[in-house]
Amino acid sequence: MLSKQKLRGMYINLYPFFEYVSQSYCPQFYCVECLCRVMHNRSTLTKKNINMDRLMKHLPALVMAVGFCTVVSAETMIDMQIHNHLQQPLPGAVIEIEVTEPEARSSTLHIIDQVNKAFVPEFLVIKAGDEIDFPNSDNIRHHVYSFSEAKTFELRLYADRPERPVDFPNPGVVLIGCNIHDSMIGYIYVANSRNVAVSDETGRARLSVPEGLEAVTVTIWHPEQSSSPELRRTEKFTQDDLTALISLSVETLDVLPARDTFGDKFSSVQ
Structure with missing residues (x-):
């Protein structure tokens, strides 16, 4: 099972990609960016300000979003x-x-x-x-x-x-x-x-x-x-x-x- 520390790193790495997809390439994925914003409390994303309870709660949706974005990127x-x-x-x-x-x-x-x-x-x-x-x-x-x-x-x-x-x-x-x-x-x-x-x-x-x-x-x-x-x-x-x-x-x-x-x-x- 993934540790919370690994989940933090995964989220930090994926967030810029979600934001780029939703704003610049595929606007219908705006919901992905909204999901990312729900899981931290500040506009600046660091390991310290990620709300891990929210991240764990929304992990299934986050995994699904990764799958969606993989499909979008295959173009x-x-x-x-x-x-x-x-x-x-x-x-x-x-x-x-x-x-x-x-x-x-x-x-x-x-x-x-x-x-x-x-x-x-x-x-x-x-x-x-x-x-x-x-x-x-x-x-x-x-x-x-x-x-x-x-x-x-x-x-x-x-x-x-x-x-x-x-x-x-x-x-x-x-x-x-x-x-x-x-x-x-x-x-x-x-x-x-x-x-x-x-x-x-x-x-x-x-x-x-x-x-x-x-x-x-x-x-x-x-x-x-x-x-x-x-x-x-x-x-x-x-x-x-x-x-x-x-x-x-x-x-x-x-x-x-x-x-x-x-x-x-x-x-x-x-």
Whole structure:
């Protein structure tokens, strides 16, 4: 059986790792950090200020937390550089690691508002199974709809907010518009995996990849791509490819075409 002295040493060694995982890598493990904080009375962690009675009481949970963190750590972080066909850094690109097995999911409620005849935000990334509420903050009524394959829906002319949120059970790209104000357009990327990221202003993105895979399939999409607005391109990489910075290119429209109707967004790329 472990002595109290050994348990003290184990806890001191593990606490920084728990804190890093919960704050920097995997926020859902915040409970692990809370558990660690319960077991000592001061912000500075030393062997003297650990409450050993609390440590012994919560030892089973601590051991379980170690197992969880071991699973989380069995992933590799990869960096990607996204640029357009002119070799310029491309912000706003969605990159997703395709999954081969179903992931446990819980529904999250998101909001896309309507302000000054525009969707806010105009672009949103969610996961399959999430819901979106579409409040109307304008002093005029809107009629939100989509005929995208991933989700077809219609919120008929309304003010304030609709009766209920819209669910998005299927992965894919959903374009939304207003049947009254044709200039309004929005994009919803419904991810099938938790491993999804959006490139920053420098075109960089970072994703986690489970270790032990022989090959990884990456999906990439951008709202200004020159191909069909709902098309998600896939690229395959081996584990050897993941050891270096991965560069991906997206052909984008040089000039966004003038659009008189929501349907023109589709006809302009056909």
